[in-house]
């Protein structure tokens with residue numbers, strides 16, 4: 808297994824749209840293992856392949872307390888969304904240290920393949936629902952700060968670029 812490096816906002820590669828996965832083969836199973844290791848190491852509750860510069864429709868998630876209930880979603884599709892929405896505080900491993908509110912559906916149903924290529928239907932509410940919507944946005948090239956006002960987004964962009972310049976020096 809290997810730790811992968813996570814792209815940081817405002818890297819334009821975070822805006823690429825991911826392509827569907829044609830076959831759940833050994834290469835994909837290695838990518839899943841590496842993404843899970845990277846997510847646990849970074850103390851995240853989710854990670855999309857886009858964030859590790861792999862532009863394929865793959866998400867890993869674990870919202871469990873014990874961090875022992877990994878979920879793998881390949882080619883996820885939203886098949887139902889609740890009428891109700893809610894403002895939720897979100898963070899992102901690609902925008903470290905930034906947290907803000909984003910309006911999301913309270914509950915969703917998602918169809919996806921699992922790590923064995925088997926079709927699964929996930930019914931989610933609470934943090935799992937928020938996390939699935941956040942990660943599916945990554946696959947569409949959208950980062951959560953792009954929902955915020957241009958003023959907030961530009962402040963975050965300036966702060967991130969400064970941190971990245973300092974890290975390189």
Ligand code: K1U
Pocket residue numbers: 850851852853854855896897898899900901937938941942945
């Ligand atoms: O996509 C990512 O960068 C992972 C992200 C997922 C996420 C967190 C919170 C709301 C929606 C999506 C993170 O794991 S951020 C770090 C984190 O562990 C966390 C932050 C806030 C609340 C709960 C967890």
Ligand code: ZN
Pocket residue numbers: 898899900901941945951
């Ligand atoms: Zn994120």
